[in-house]
Amino acid sequence: MAFDEPAGGGPGRRVRLIDRLSADPTSRAVAFLAFALLVRCIQFGNPVIQPDDQFYLLTGDRLLHGDLPYIDIWDRKPVGLFILYAGIRLLGGVGVIQYQIVATIFAALTACVIAQIALRFTTRRGALLGGCTYLLYLCVFGGEGGQSPVFYNLFTAMAAMCIVWILDRDRFGAREIGLGSAAMALMALAMQIKYPALFEGAFFGLALLWIAHLRGVKIIGLLALAIVWIVIALAPTAAAWGFYAARGYNDAFVFANFTSIFQRGHPAYGTVFMRWFVMVAQISPLLLVAYLSCRPKDEAGRIVPLTPHATQKFVRDWALAAVGAVMVFGSYYDHYALPMLLPLAIAGAPLLGDLAAGVDFHSRHRRLHVPAVLFVGFIAAVLATVAILTHQEGRGRGKAVYAIAAYLKPRLHDCLYVFAAEPILYHLTGSCLPTRWAFPDHLINSVEDGAIGVDPLVEVKRIMSHRPEYVVAMESTFSTINLRTWNYMQAELARDYAPVFVAPVGMHSRIVYRRLPGH
Secondary structure, three states, X not given: OEEEOOOOOOOOHHHHHHHHHOOOHHHHHHHHHHHHHHHHHHHOOOOOOOHHHHHHHHHHHHHHOOOOEOOOEOOOOOHHHHHHHHHHHOOOOOOHHHHHHHHHHHHHHHHHHHHHHHOOOOOHHXXXXXXXXXXHHHHHHOOOOOOHHHHHHHHHHHHHHHHHHHHOOOOOOHHHHHHHHHHHHHHHHHHOOXXXXXXXXXXXXXXXXXXXXXXXXXXXXXXXXXXXXXXXXHHHHHHHXXXXXXXXXXXXXXXXXXXHHHHOOOOOHHHHHHHHHHHHHHHHHHHHHHHHHOOOEOOOOOEOOOOOOOXXXXXXXXXXXXXXXXXXXXXXXXXXXXXXXXXXXXXOHHHHHOOOOEEEEEOOOOEEEEEHHHHHHHHHHHHHHHHHHHHHHHHOOOHHHHHHHHHHHHHOOOOOEEOOOOOHHHHHHOOOOOOOOOOOHHHHEHHHOOOOOOOHHHHHHHHHHOOOOEEEEEOOOOOOEOHHHHHHHHHHHHHHEEXXXXXXXXXXXXXXXXXXXXX
């Protein structure tokens, strides 16, 4: 087996449809939207794709009802993410299919920008297939729902497009300064969806300053630009901080947004290593085509160095920065890989669009050539299918959660307590919240013990002191369970509650407990 790099070759009959779809921006946009719907629709309507999605929807809904993130409902994500989900709730309905369709549109638009950037150094076919590869790979790493990078990758891609427009010109004047400012404003929005966008924003800022330097901007001008762009990039976060500080919530905002993350515990090293290994193994086909695409060769087969002003060099360096940011972050949850997909899909577009580039399988009598796009696409499709089916097997397809909500909703007379179950149950039942820490993991995961601003056991005891009529819990523990809160609740449930409804949610059952009369 060998991996061939581009050797030229024209399209055949099998690719004429692809070439027609890649002919202009409108046809590409239609193709991206159709492909995004195709690969993501299997999860449409499923309220339990990811625990994070459930909580974002819940918090967005509560924001519309006057609850303040960090004060009335606690989490570490930027307030911009919850404002986004609040906007989605304005579309009506329960919000589940609505957020999934909006996320699909964001993903398709991101693919459109991927194609526009890639067109600077590859064919229209390569640009189209690069965008499609991005859409497929989202589903490999838990991005088939509403994880935050699915949204903020669009802002990151648009910021990169602004820099590419600067690279298209050979000067650095008012127009270029404006484009640089727009790029930083877009990254400011990205950071208000999730703070790790800071790493790519910092790279973009340094890239802009380097381009300005190469175009002759003096040191004083560079310092002025740096100050302006830093102010722009931090403005939305500063505005949110000011909003909370003006209402007396400065400490709460700082703790939730900036310091609590450093107080979290760490999973076992073996667990972290396995996550890292799986992530690297899954993304390696895309890494390989991106690496080879960034080593263009001339007709004699010699590698041609990328020029300092080349868009392809910018994309290569961006990919290195994105990969580096993920690698040093540490936890290696699957969705942490989602920001890497954006620059890697752009960087890999040349090989993905060249049917002569690919994998050769040799036997004694035959040679089978598999184009790079089929090689990468097949692996990504298999990985995405396995990931989605694994999520559905482990977390369920939603029917059981809807059944639990339907059972509880007409019976609730006080606040439901979701001790160890899906946070979406608060939203589906319309229940009030018995605690600021409505994301169950914050109170039952040992990783969070000492990192949420309250002792989890003290908070669970406070909740139970109000004698909630209904409590929902799972029937078994998991590896990082907080045994203090778990053991306390098992004793409480055994003494004062009886199970009244049981439903299998994925691999575990959820048990609805009702308080016994007189207890």
